[in-house]
Amino acid sequence: MTNLPQVHSYPTNDKLSLGLAEYVLNAQAAAFSRHPKFRIAVSGGSLPSILASPALIDNPSIQWSKWEIFFADERAVPLDHPDSNYGLLKSILLDKIPQKSGMPKVFPIDELLLDDTQELADAYEQTLIQSFAAKDSVKLPIFDLILLGCGSDGHTCSLFPGHELLREDIAWVAPIEDSPKPPPRRITLTLPVVTHAIRVVFVAVGAGKKEILKTIFEKPEEGLPCSLVNMAAGGDKVVWFTDDAAIQGVTGVRKGSL
Numbered sequence: 001m002t003n004l005p006q007v008h009s010y011p012t013n014d015k016l017s018l019g020l021a022e023y024v025l026n027a028q029a030a031a032f033s034r035h036p037k038f039r040i041a042v043s044g045g046s047l048p049s050i051l052a053s054p055a056l057i058d059n060p061s062i063q064w065s066k067w068e069i070f071f072a073d074e075r076a077v078p079l080d081h082p083d084s085n086y087g088l089l090k091s092i093l094l095d096k097i098p099q100k101s102g103m104p105k106v107f108p109i110d111e112l113l114l115d116d117t118q119e120l121a122d123a124y125e126q127t128l129i130q131s132f133a134a135k136d137s138v139k140l141p142i143f144d145l146i147l148l149g150c151g152s153d154g155h156t157c158s159l160f161p162g163h164e165l166l167r168e169d170i171a172w173v174a175p176i177e178d179s180p181k182p183p184p185r186r187i188t189l190t191l192p193v194v195t196h197a198i199r200v201v202f203v204a205v206g207a208g209k210k211e212i213l214k215t216i217f218e219k220p221e222e223g224l225p226c227s228l229v230n231m232a233a234g235g236d237k238v239v240w241f242t243d244d245a246a247i248q249g250v251t252g253v254r255k256g257s258l
């Protein structure tokens, strides 16, 4: 079957970061052939540190000033809180971009709305509407690239296994008050938004991810959120970047290297 999800696996995180930087560069070039911006969404967890390699940050071909960075999910905490995905990305990546390269436009959540996750999600959806649907009305935003992690229970963004949010098909951004992964109060892009992106990348590293990757790839019918993204997005749109330890012995994937 050629429709199996593509996996690029690497012996070390450093090599994975290099491969990921190359992939992001290609995605940037493809975006610029469609429009003058590169609009991406990023998750929290281990993703920002793997993304933020010198191969990306110091790459002269990255046109940072044309990047628009949104959050695939965010915790309902102040932006300077240790749990903030914005705070994580800022310290690990944004603060390291050389000023002379120009800075990306970054879209954090509205800190004034932290008390009400529905309002927080609605306001973030409005932020997306401003960027993606300012001129024309669109059913769903089309990110050039969404960069996701994979939790050890198979969650991605803040879309958790068996949660009712997996069935959300109207909102672009939804609140969650009972995330099994702390902190419990968050907002997240919804599944249709994720699967509507031009490209979706998952990053999963470490032997600790192996069991869940087996379920995601070998038993997609179990409907884990990561499997739902693989299935709904389909084809070559979804690419997994893993280390060898996470993917060794896992079937149901198409392996390749960039």
Ligand SMILES: O=C(O)[C@H](O)[C@@H](O)[C@H](O)[C@H](O)COP(=O)(O)O
Pocket (backbone or CB within 6 Å): 043, 044, 045, 046, 047, 073, 074, 075, 085, 148, 149, 150, 151, 152, 155, 156, 157, 158, 181, 203
């Ligand atoms: O804010 C979050 O909690 C993340 O966006 C979450 O979806 C994360 O990506 C996964 O839990 C994987 O995290 P690790 O890569 O750290 O395992």
